Amino acid sequence: AQKITQTQPGMFVQEKEAVTLDCTYDTSDQSYGLFWYKQPSSGEMIFLIYQGSYDEQNATEGRYSLNFQKARKSANLVISASQLGDSAMYFCAMRKLQGAQKLVFGQGTRLTINP
Amino acid sequence: SAVISQKPSRDICQRGTSLTIQCQVDSQVTMMFWYRQQPGQSLTLIATANQGSEATYESGFVIDKFPISRPNLTFSTLTVSNMSPEDSSIYLCSGALARQETQYFGPGTRLLVL
Numbered sequence: 001a002q003k004i005t006q007t008q009p010g011m012f013v014q015e016k017e018a019v020t021l022d023c024t025y026d027t028s029d030q031s032y033g034l035f036w037y038k039q040p041s042s043g044e045m046i047f048l049i050y051q052g053s054y055d056e057q058n059a060t061e062g063r064y065s066l067n068f069q070k071a072r073k074s075a076n077l078v079i080s081a082s083q084l085g086d087s088a089m090y091f092c093a094m095r096k097l098q099g100a101q102k103l104v105f106g107q108g109t110r111l112t113i114n115p
Numbered sequence: 116s117a118v119i120s121q122k123p124s125r126d127i128c129q130r131g132t133s134l135t136i137q138c139q140v141d142s143q144v145t146m147m148f149w150y151r152q153q154p155g156q157s158l159t160l161i162a163t164a165n166q167g168s169e170a171t172y173e174s175g176f177v178i179d180k181f182p183i184s185r186p187n188l189t190f191s192t193l194t195v196s197n198m199s200p201e202d203s204s205i206y207l208c209s210g211a212l213a214r215q216e217t218q219y220f221g222p223g224t225r226l227l228v229l
Binding site for chain 2: 033035037042043044045046047050052091093095097100101102103105106107108
């Protein structure tokens with residue numbers, strides 16, 4: 001079974017600072033993918049970034065980067081130069097890359113950016 | 116990426132009634148899924164919608180309560196049957212394109228059952 005753990009229920013950061021959201025995972029699969037989604041108060045789930053278990057380099061998408069440490073089973077999201085619009089819930093998720101494609105989600109971290 | 120729309124965006128329903136949520140994608144996704152997000156909680160998969168056949172339900176979810184259809188590659192419906200206040204949640208549809216790893220989500224349907 002797969003499990004995602006996000007240990008930070010809430011984070012408060014000053015605008016323009018960088019922020020790291022923690023995510024650890026547990027799986028017995030050799031091939032898997034890790035995802036981060038942003039959920040603003042509107043409720044939609046916005047895909048941010050993806051990291052495959054066999055990818056040797058950390059994924060980056062604009063201001064988002066994923067700090068992937070396979071041996072430690074962690075996949076932290078780093079947001080650089082935070083903006084007020086970054087305030088939202090952030091979910092880490094994973095799925096195995098063969099077979100069933102269902103996503104398993106962590107409990108989320110509520111990020112608040114202060115002006 | 117895939118653009119996914121859902122209808123309705125929100126609804127308030129009386130207990131004992133049923134609501135059907137529609138999900139439309141703009142590309143031929145290989146997989147479609149329905150998730151539930153209860154208030155203050157994370158997302159939980161209800162079922163995988165299979166084209167032309169019965170959906171595959173996760174533990175704790177049954178077809179009589181959450182019947183799902185997927186008549187073609189780009190359209191699916193989820194019905195929440197015989198609703199109770201415990202069904203008040205956000206229901207999200209998602210899709211995965213062929214040869215892509217990412218699942219994209221619709222905007223969600225906010226359901227309040229009184």
